[in-house]
Amino acid sequence: MDLSLLRTFITVHRAGSFTRAAALLGLSQPAVTSQIRALERQLGRPLFLRGARGVTPTTTGDELAHRAAPHLDALIELAEAELDERSGIRTLHLAGPPEFTSVRALPALAPLIARGLTLRSSFFTGAEETLEGLAAGHHDMSITTARPRGGLLTAVPLCDEEHVLIAAPRWAGRLEPTGLRHKGPEVLDGLPVVEVHESLPLVSRYWATVFDGRPSAAAGTVVAPDLRAVLECAAAGAGLAVLPRYLCAGALERGEVVALLDPPMPPLRTYFLAVRTGTLALPHIARAHEWLLRAATDW
Template identity: 75%
Template sequence: MDLALLRTFVTVHRAGSFTRAAALLGLSQPAVTSQIRTLERQVGRPLFLRQARGVTPTTIGDELAHKAAPHLDALVEIAETGLDEDSSLRTLHLAGPPEFTAEQALPALTELTGDDGQGLALRASFGNAEEVLEGLAAGHHDLAISTARPRGPLLTATPLCDEEHVLVAAPRWAGTALENLPVVEVHESLPFVARYWASVFDSLPAASGTVIVPDLRAVLACAVAGAGLAVLPRYLCGPALERGDVVALHEPAVPPLRTYFLVVRTGTLAMPHIARAHERLLRAAAQWR
């Protein structure tokens, strides 16, 4: 069976579309279609069901992908790292939300990059849940951290940790009615504040965003400066709370939580460098607040 055909097949399986697979492979869509038809003739069975939007793998298509994908990934890894016996470095491509990845995940993985024989190099990229899972499925990443659990057999998710959300503001706002406070958020839709209000107060916030900045670390800085209230993960605002830079405006009996998942392509935990990073993050997460 032609490895080039298998590579195209696995890319289509991950992308869910001939068009997206063609873009990832640098081929034309007719070329991708032709290669899949050739492989289907060799297998003697259809591998995909064509739909108005993309394709869905057949049962045999899923089976072939799960058998072939880990081995193709291993070949790609060999091609990227080379066969130089003088270098044991393996590259791990990690993707996740910027703040959590920077503040929690990357520091936890640094012990695997030292001169201790582990031989791991890190390459990180940031994005929202949809972006990182799509990139993982397409083979751009080895490991992804996501706030959404993926569906289907292509990706395997393991709960990593729960993130507690805290309603905070600068001390000068303490005692002020919440509805009179300006709001600092990462988006006009107020995703953190709205989620907090729905969970704790069973309502929607009345105020709109006064300061909108697309990074939780910048949201914290604005809250410390007195720009208004913010809802932030405890891991991020905990040090500021301890210093008194911000105060908690409300202490619900059951704080709002958000779950993070550690996600890999099914079968790739057989690759030692991915397995080591996966295990290290799970161990580190047991200590996170």
């Protein structure tokens, strides 16, 4: 069996679509489709069921992936390690939002340091600036909240970020246990707000998604242009805030802050992992790319 066909199959199985697999492999979608069809002809059985939103593995496809993936991963890792040894390019320039890149991405890539990778990072609060820098070649890979358009850049969804409405326990204690759920956001009127910008982007998005409205003018608003600072201020009692769950999970567990509401449909924001099209052929970029996608399955 051709190992290149098997690698394409495993990538499609993990990605759930030919389009996403093509981006991961640095191939065109027709090339991925052709390779999967060739493998299906060799096996004499279909491996995927095609649908409007991607592909679903058949029983045969699931069995093959379960048996082959660990061995293929080991072979690819050995091959890429050898390529890395021959290559003088081992520095990865990663750009992304300061908080997510610091808390999620950089620690996830840390094990690659022992394998010879050197990391350089740049922080950007705006998706447009991040993608412009990637397109200009200032960095090799970007984490962004906007999917790039056009053929110059290729992006795949990395993970979804859930937003939580939080406050210090003393603010939560002023609310009736079921007041916010039954009476709506009016019970929060007058409470100070901690945000990353004067326009209250996270709070406004939460209000629009959960309450189908806009927040009232906040009293004593604190503006801190870093989500980690927002968390510290909220925990200190400066006011309510809306934060990604990954960032405030520890504070919630320790009781430093309290979730004021648990809506059935919390606001979500998708992060994308973007590279310049074709650069996944470089071993150090391909390895970091796949490493982040694997890590993101637990985020």
